[in-house]
Amino acid sequence: MTRDEPLVLGIETSCDETGVGIVRGTTLLADAIASSVDEHARFGGVVPEVASRAHLEAMVPMLERACTAAGVRLGDLDAIAVTAGPGLVGALLVGVSAAKALGLALGKPVYGVNHLAAHVAVDQLEHGPLAEPTVALLVSGGHSSLLLVPDITEDVIPLGATLDDAAGEAFDKVARLLGLPFPGGPWIDREARGGDAAYVDFPRGLTSPRDAESHRYDFSFSGLKTAVARWIETRERNGEAVPVADVAASFQEAVVDVLTAKAVDACRTNGVDHLLIGGGVAANSRLRIVAEQRCAQAGIELRIPRPGLCTDNGAMVAALGAELVARGRASSVMTFGADSSMPVTNVTVAPNGQPIGEGAP
Numbered sequence: 001m002t003r004d005e006p007l008v009l010g011i012e013t014s015c016d017e018t019g020v021g022i023v024r025g026t027t028l029l030a031d032a033i034a035s036s037v038d039e040h041a042r043f044g045g046v047v048p049e050v051a052s053r054a055h056l057e058a059m060v061p062m063l064e065r066a067c068t069a070a071g072v073r074l075g076d077l078d079a080i081a082v083t084a085g086p087g088l089v090g091a092l093l094v095g096v097s098a099a100k101a102l103g104l105a106l107g108k109p110v111y112g113v114n115h116l117a118a119h120v121a122v123d124q125l126e127h128g129p130l131a132e133p134t135v136a137l138l139v140s141g142g143h144s145s146l147l148l149v150p151d152i153t154e155d156v157i158p159l160g161a162t163l164d165d166a167a168g169e170a171f172d173k174v175a176r177l178l179g180l181p182f183p184g185g186p187w188i189d190r191e192a193r194g195g196d197a198a199y200v201d202f203p204r205g206l207t208s209p210r211d212a213e214s215h216r217y218d219f220s221f222s223g224l225k226t227a228v229a230r231w232i233e234t235r236e237r238n239g240e241a242v243p244v245a246d247v248a249a250s251f252q253e254a255v256v257d258v259l260t261a262k263a264v265d266a267c268r269t270n271g272v273d274h275l276l277i278g279g280g281v282a283a284n285s286r287l288r289i290v291a292e293q294r295c296a297q298a299g300i301e302l303r304i305p306r307p308g309l310c311t312d313n314g315a316m317v318a319a320l321g322a323e324l325v326a327r328g329r330a331s332s333v334m335t336f337g338a339d340s341s342m343p344v345t346n347v348t349v350a351p352n353g354q355p356i357g358e359g360a361p
């Protein structure tokens with residue numbers, strides 16, 4: 001770490017985590033997170049208004065905690081980065097407003113950045129500079145995408161995405177069917193360890209030869225979720241117990257099989273020998289094992305950040321911000337707003353002066 005590497009604070013409020021991270025270049029100095037997940041648990045999903053209110057309450061405490069942990073004062077910062085989208089618009093606005101207030105008060109540049117690009121950039125904090133190009137598989141409660149990333153600061157090419165449920169959403173919905181708590185991913189992961197992954201041969205969405213033409217890198221998990229629901233209903237109608245561990249393992253295997261097969265295929269077809277997996281579902285133990293095996297067979301170098309950096313956090317936003325500063329990319333004009341459906345091709349928002357998005361003056 002050298003003193004002339006940019007010191008950047010990152011703010012993340014796109015969903016239910018209020019994250020404030022501080023990095024110097026690719027070195028993580030602080031990663032403060034408050035989560036409102038418990039407040040959403042009884043609804044079985046994130047309630048946008050509840051998330052926005054929780055961000056408001058947590059923002060200043062997280063800023064203070066991050067600065068204390070990093071041993072820096074706000075005035076020391078070189079730049080502020082904030083998730084401008086995609087995400088829940090009310091939740092995003094809290095972070096964007098905080099970042100703009102800090103930027104204006106401190107006279108520092110603000111980078112409104114893309115949440116998905118930040119999920120990719122975070123790996124630099126753990127494994128050093130990204131290989132370019134790299135293929136990135138991002139799987140979380142809100143997104144499932146395959147990306148080709150020639151340059152994380154300005155060139156991100158979408159290869160495919162989910163047509164319906166995100167991978168984490170499928171985990172959460174199936175967990176609910178099995179009577180497991182929200183968020184269900186970690187519970188399915190745990191249950192599946194004691195189950196038989198070959199117990200039920202659940203469908204692998206969009207993997208038929210016909211799909212290979214039009215949806216080669218896209219995902220679909222709603223058919224799988226319905227298949228699990230039908231299977232459980234049939235069992236219950238016949239008065240038979242549902243083997244939770246076996247169903248969890250079989251469902252998880254179907255998801256992991258499709259995700260890893262398509263990610264490896266994307267690497268091969270695009271001549272890329274680096275794969276990065278990020279997002280909350282990247283914490284899944286079976287996904288890590290199968291991805292490792294398939295990448296080893298295909299001669300692909302696999303990088304997965306540690307679970308705490310895979311789920312939403314402020315450090316990932318700071319990591320992308322630091323890379324943007326280091327490469328001399330333009331910051332966002334202060335008229336930028338939150339863009340709930342920000343396309344993945346936009347790594348930053350409003351770098352050229354045009355106002356954009358909700359809350360832009």
Ligand code: KG4
Nearest residue numbers: 140141142168183185280281283284311312
């Ligand atoms: O990235 P993240 O924290 O937030 C979003 O942007 O959505 O991802 C949360 C998602 C949830 O759907 C959760 O069930 C899933 O990641 N998840 C997992 C695991 N840990 C978290 N899914 C499968 N296995 C896990 N171990």
Ligand code: ZN
Nearest residue numbers: 119140279312
């Ligand atoms: Zn995310």
